[in-house]
Amino acid sequence: MNPLYFDNNATTRVAPEVVEAMLPYFTEYYGNPSSMHTFGGAVGRHINDARTKLAELLGASPEEIVFTSCGSESDNTAIIAALRSNPDKKHIITSRVEHPAIKNLCEYLAKTGYRVTFVPVDHKGRLDMDYLIRHLTDDTAIASFMWANNETGVIFPIDDIAGILSERGIIFHTDAVQAVGKIPINVKKTRIDMLSLSGHKLHAPKGIGALYVRKGTKFSPFLIGGHQEKGRRGGTENVASIIGLGRASDFVVERMTEENTRVRLLRDKLETRLVQNIPNTLVNGDTDSRLPNTSSIAFEFVEGESILLMMNEFGICASSGSACTSGSLEPSHVLRAMGVPFTAAHGTIRFSLSIYNTESEIDLIVEKLPPIIARLRSMSPFWKGSCGC
Amino acid sequence: MWEYTDKVKDHFLNPRNVGEIENPDGVGEVGSLACGDALTLYIKLGDQKRITEAKFKTFGCASAIASSSALTEMLIGKTLEEAETITNENIADYLGGLPKEKMHCSVMGRDALEKAITCYRGSAEKKVEGNIVCECFGVTDIQIERAVRENHLMTIEQVTDYVKAGGGCGNCHEKIQEIINTVLGKEIPARKKSPVLTNLQKIKLIEQTLEREIKPALNKDGGDIELIDVSGNIVQVRLRGTCATCKKSQITLKNYVEAKLRELVTPELVVEEVTL
Numbered sequence: 001m002n003p004l005y006f007d008n009n010a011t012t013r014v015a016p017e018v019v020e021a022m023l024p025y026f027t028e029y030y031g032n033p034s035s036m037h038t039f040g041g042a043v044g045r046h047i048n049d050a051r052t053k054l055a056e057l058l059g060a061s062p063e064e065i066v067f068t069s070c071g072s073e074s075d076n077t078a079i080i081a082a083l084r085s086n087p088d089k090k091h092i093i094t095s096r097v098e099h100p101a102i103k104n105l106c107e108y109l110a111k112t113g114y115r116v117t118f119v120p121v122d123h124k125g126r127l128d129m130d131y132l133i134r135h136l137t138d139d140t141a142i143a144s145f146m147w148a149n150n151e152t153g154v155i156f157p158i159d160d161i162a163g164i165l166s167e168r169g170i171i172f173h174t175d176a177v178q179a180v181g182k183i184p185i186n187v188k189k190t191r192i193d194m195l196s197l198s199g200h201k202l203h204a205p206k207g208i209g210a211l212y213v214r215k216g217t218k219f220s221p222f223l224i225g226g227h228q229e230k231g232r233r234g235g236t237e238n239v240a241s242i243i244g245l246g247r248a249s250d251f252v253v254e255r256m257t258e259e260n261t262r263v264r265l266l267r268d269k270l271e272t273r274l275v276q277n278i279p280n281t282l283v284n285g286d287t288d289s290r291l292p293n294t295s296s297i298a299f300e301f302v303e304g305e306s307i308l309l310m311m312n313e314f315g316i317c318a319s320s321g322s323a324c325t326s327g328s329l330e331p332s333h334v335l336r337a338m339g340v341p342f343t344a345a346h347g348t349i350r351f352s353l354s355i356y357n358t359e360s361e362i363d364l365i366v367e368k369l370p371p372i373i374a375r376l377r378s379m380s381p382f383w384k385g386s387c388g389c
Numbered sequence: 390m391w392e393y394t395d396k397v398k399d400h401f402l403n404p405r406n407v408g409e410i411e412n413p414d415g416v417g418e419v420g421s422l423a424c425g426d427a428l429t430l431y432i433k434l435g436d437q438k439r440i441t442e443a444k445f446k447t448f449g450c451a452s453a454i455a456s457s458s459a460l461t462e463m464l465i466g467k468t469l470e471e472a473e474t475i476t477n478e479n480i481a482d483y484l485g486g487l488p489k490e491k492m493h494c495s496v497m498g499r500d501a502l503e504k505a506i507t508c509y510r511g512s513a514e515k516k517v518e519g520n521i522v523c524e525c526f527g528v529t530d531i532q533i534e535r536a537v538r539e540n541h542l543m544t545i546e547q548v549t550d551y552v553k554a555g556g557g558c559g560n561c562h563e564k565i566q567e568i569i570n571t572v573l574g575k576e577i578p579a580r581k582k583s584p585v586l587t588n589l590q591k592i593k594l595i596e597q598t599l600e601r602e603i604k605p606a607l608n609k610d611g612g613d614i615e616l617i618d619v620s621g622n623i624v625q626v627r628l629r630g631t632c633a634t635c636k637k638s639q640i641t642l643k644n645y646v647e648a649k650l651r652e653l654v655t656p657e658l659v660v661e662e663v664t665l
Contacts, residue, residue, distance in 0.1 A: 301422075301448065302448065303425065303426065303448060303449050303450050303453075304450075305391075305450035305451055306401070306449070306450055306451055306454060309401065309451050310402070313402065329424075329425065329525075329526065329549070329553050329556035329557065330425075330525070330556070330557055331425070342422050342423045342425075343422055346422070346425050378407070379404065379407050379446055379447055379448075379454065380446060380447070380448040381418070381427055381428070381429040381446040381447070381448055382422055382427070382448055
């Protein structure tokens with residue numbers, strides 16, 4: 001059964017064009033770019049081509065790109081580099097809805113002597129800007145705010161945040177893992193000091209990421225080793241994947257318009273139909289400022305894992321913000337930070353699309369999901385009909 | 390992705406006995422929306438006091454629905470006495486096992502069954518017994534103790550898997566460990582951290598230590614010691630007899646008196662001499 005894949009915020013299909021570009025680097029051009037011989041050295045030039053392509057996607061210069069192994073490594077590098085470069089400053093400011101790569105790192109740092117401010121969000125997942133401004137101090141070493149939320153797709157006002165922070169000379173890092181490739185990003189226009197991205201969210205393979213570091217930003221490597229990446233990240237380059245990320249950068253640039261038109265319309269259709277056809281259904285997050293591909297929908301009085309497994313019977317792949325799927329016992333920290341009531345949080349499903357999704361797939365979900373929800377509700381002791389409880 | 394057995398998948402996708410019973414003989418309700426799962430179990434008894442009908446309504450994940458469905462199948466045809474012997478382990482076994490993180494679903498089934506039987510027997514539903522240990526999920530010490538005893542649980546993580554306690558903020562982990570230790574009959578391991586003493590306990594212990602340990606030792610050399618006051622962790626004493634004039638009294642005070650008090654009362658103590 002071909003999957004109906006609606007879990008693109010978890011990972012994406014590697015584009016066949018990307019695979020094709022990568023393949024020669026396994027068996028033909030397998031040299032080490034650090035080698036003195038032409039065979040290896042030539043690979044270095046191809047890496048720099050990939051670097052240039054990725055830089056173009058972000059509006060950056062090639063030398064501002066550091067390749068890493070994943071989004072989490074980029075996030076860790078950014079925070080640790082900022083703290084090491086500013087040893088006198090002991091305050092970190094971030095939000096309550098960050099990806100675990102930032103959230104858990106900051107919670108860890110809070111135990112080792114740093115003061116961390118987690119800026120709250122409102123019921124639509126919008127950042128409390130006044131709170132942010134009020135909590136900036138001379139002691140703030142770094143501010144880290146995600147560009148777009150992985151669970152709800154809500155986009156933070158990165159331009160505004162960047163403006164506020166640069167005025168005060170505070171280093172600004174953004175986890176743009178979910179934003180890069182989906183919405184236009186230009187670091188020439190937005191004063192960002194560091195930006196994390198991940199290859200497998202934009203049709204490159206897993207195991208490759210990058211960190212943008214603005215020229216002039218004080219930096220200290222996280223992975224200490226050889227001279228690779230101009231001494232900013234040790235370790236032999238993941239050549240094939242770097243080539244893949246370069247090719248994927250071109251791929252998403254070419255499809256950016258489609259993502260924001262056709263894919264957005266598919267998402268909107270899916271969302272509208274589900275909300276129309278299923279009572280007691282709510283959309284989580286700020287629909288006015290949201291990624292074009294993401295929809296977080298709460299089906300009240302049923303539990304997310306059960307929905308996912310029943311959809312799985314039809315080959316529909318999505319994910320949930322419920323407790324049971326994550327192995328923890330509480331619903332996602334994002335939904336809790338937004339104050340989504342338990343009736344809705346436990347039954348939240350995230351659909352995340354890509355350019356590979358089609359209208360007929362949407363139609364199939366719109367057909368299959370209402371009976372699933374109705375069936376689970378008929379089993380639920382809390383369901384008393386569409387009037388609610 | 391959870392590794393569910395085929396039997397769990399079957400009971401989830403084709404649950405048996407879903408629904409409510411009109412005029413049931415017993416109803417058992419457990420769980421809540423906030424907790425993420427809840428089960429209402431209905432039973433009806435026939436001629437020979439055997440369960441002829443068992444139905445359920447469940448909000449929760451696949452294993453919660455499957456556990457409820459399995460339970461109803463296990464119940465039908467049994468007397469209440471037989472039904473009473475069903476443990477959460479039996480429910481899990483009936484399904485060919487549950488992932489360890491999902492064992493709480495089987496515990497929920499057993500709890501609902503107990504409530505339904507209590508309800509039938511007409512005994513007023515027991516109030517929540519014991520003291521709440523886990524505030525996130527409202528789990529009492531009695532529930533934890535029972536899960537530990539019946540399932541031979543050894544770790545906090547296992548307790549979380551079975552009754553959810555400790556799966557939220559984590560503030561109750563110490564209390565859960567104490568319950569595990571008590572059930573396993575273990576001595577509470579000698580902790581580096583001193584036990585928390587009330588002021589009164591502390592003062593009494595200081596007095597006892599001075600009387601039983603320290604004074605006799607000093608008396609041997611013709612010295613003596615008197616407790617003047619205890620303020621927080623500051624112990625004020627006056628040295629008497631030969632100690633009062635001994636040039637090494639400060640060494641005695643720090644190396645012997647203070648060391649002994651720290652060892653036998655609490656390591657935070659500081660001994661000061663009051664001269665007058």
